[in-house]
Amino acid sequence: MCRNFTKLFSITTVIASLFFLTSCGGQQQTSPTTPPSTQQKSPTSTQKIKVAFITNNASDFWKIAEAGTKKAAQDFGVDVIFRIPSAGTAEQQQQILQDLITLGVAGIAISPKDPENQTEMLNEAAKKTNLITQDSDAPNSLRKCYIGTNNFDAGVEAGKLIQACTPPGSKIIVCVGTLDAQNARDRLDGLKKQIESTGHQIIDVRTDETDRAKAIANVQDALVRYPDVACFVGLWSYNGPAILNGVRDSGKLGQVKIVCFDEEDETLQGVKDGHIYGTVVQRPFEFGYQSVKVLKELAEGNTTSIPENKQIFIPTLSVTRENVDTFWSELKQILGKS
């Protein structure tokens, strides 16, 4: 009896799931048949252009970008599918990319996790739809263009902040999640280039594999090993709060300068309180907005806004104590926090 019941149960489950699948598929199949009935009306008003935006992980940064895509969706009358790979892996990005192409979107803006190894995957996608990269570029792929920060320039900006808050020849420690990400390398290179002239030296680079607890421990350990360090630089967004916490726990607040990137709440609070000298922020809102705009234009066959070198750079902003209040209130407005 019991065995019969389980058999019955599994069979019904299989049948039910089959029904579910076919009904989903059915919906997709019916969509191409709808245009004939609506063809009399102008096609643009009934069929909105559908574009997609793929992030590389889940964070506040992408929340801001999402707000940008939404604004652009309103302004330009397109549908935006915003996808966040939950595990933040390259495999997941591939799955999402394939699914979106199956869905038939007119264009995709992606932030490739591992650009060099994903080139093939990006090229496959670029053959089937308008593909652009944002935030992180894959210059060797067939992408139509790149929209994002020039991380080398962002590093240079951070270098200027360091020069403004420490005397020439000071010792600097860099903290970052992993150094195999291109943006980390570019920022570091820009930073090195800028501080070369004033004799500032980077005495160590510590990585934490994006484990926040470890990011704090790294800072504490570095303060033990190098008591004469003048300034910490955090290359990734969470490194700012982590450095602040580590320095605070070690009781060296005020003695060690902090320069970081991005706009986490704790970072901005640190800037406001004067514990962090400054932070170099990207403009994720613009990433989202411009990506949707360019994708919409590409879908309409318009390539005028893509420059010769296929790179659209969105300049960074250095937030210090002077402009933190205005920047923060604007940010809160975008994110819908009061």
Added chain:
Amino acid sequence: MRKTLGLIGLIIVLCILAYSWEWLHWYQHGRALGLPFSSNFLSLTNFKNLLPWIGLFGILALAQSVVIITGGIDLSLGSVVCLISVIACILINKGEGWSPFLVFPLAICISALIGVWHGVLISYFNIQPFVVTLCGLFAYRSFARFFAKDTTQGFGNALSNWKWLGKGSLLDWFPSLQPTGGSPPSTIALLLDLVAAPLVIMIIFAIIVGIFLHLSPMGRHLFALGANEESARFSGIQTNRLKLMAYVICSLIAGIGGILFAFKVNSVQPSDFGSFYELYAVAGAVLGGCSLRGGTGNVPGVILGIALIMVLRNLVNILGIRSELEYVVIGGAILAGVCADEFFLRRSQKRRALEAQRETK
């Protein structure tokens, strides 16, 4: 006992190695410049940094060891840490939400319920612990991300008293002893500062779990269950209930650990907060003498095991070993420790067998 002594020995050897490494470095570079030698690794500040982390990870390792002793494993530990801290952060809402006196008991209850869920599936439905907790590993993190809407959570500037549990030390209780102005702190103050709150909490848990495992009849039954479930059942132990309890204890302690982690770090990103912590806990438990086959393990060993891993992590930073090589050092050391243990175990078994032979002759 032998195991515990071996681990203490291993930690001492590591300290000596680190000390000599630092000395060599000074001998080669610093001596010529006339710098005095001082060890960064064996310094008070370093221990002050290191001990809270041993406390925090030690709590997780204790949780894991209870389950490992039954022959199971809890892979969802890191995700439970993440989920519980996210829930706590959201409900407290930087001090504007519910009262912490309501939220923390609630969060701990949720973690216990997760344990009940694991325990029921594993013991009454006979599903393998690896599978159940693996699914938990995926699901709870995803829940956490859903609840947090993928935004970073934290307590902000609220709960400054509660945060003592994660980042304070005993010195905070004695304001009169705290160094004022430029005067150097007294020896008592320095020692009190070393006794970090998470370390104290970990020791309290270690004592409770230790009494439970090693002195109570229930603990004995747990070991029997781990060694051979069937014979334990035939000898009248209610194995299902016992296993359920082990998973509840595990998740409960992990949940408390998660809240402490949130106090310490105060920035909980649901997508990666606590990821891989379950594996640190497993590594600590195994290094401390727990067998993944179940039936063996002891609390002091587990604490020393996780301490060893934390010391290794700290050493990599302090000695300036390149970050890339960190996991080579940790992985290599764990493997070496476990292999050495096996080697000594076999040797002593052989010797005992020989002695037994001699006696019979």
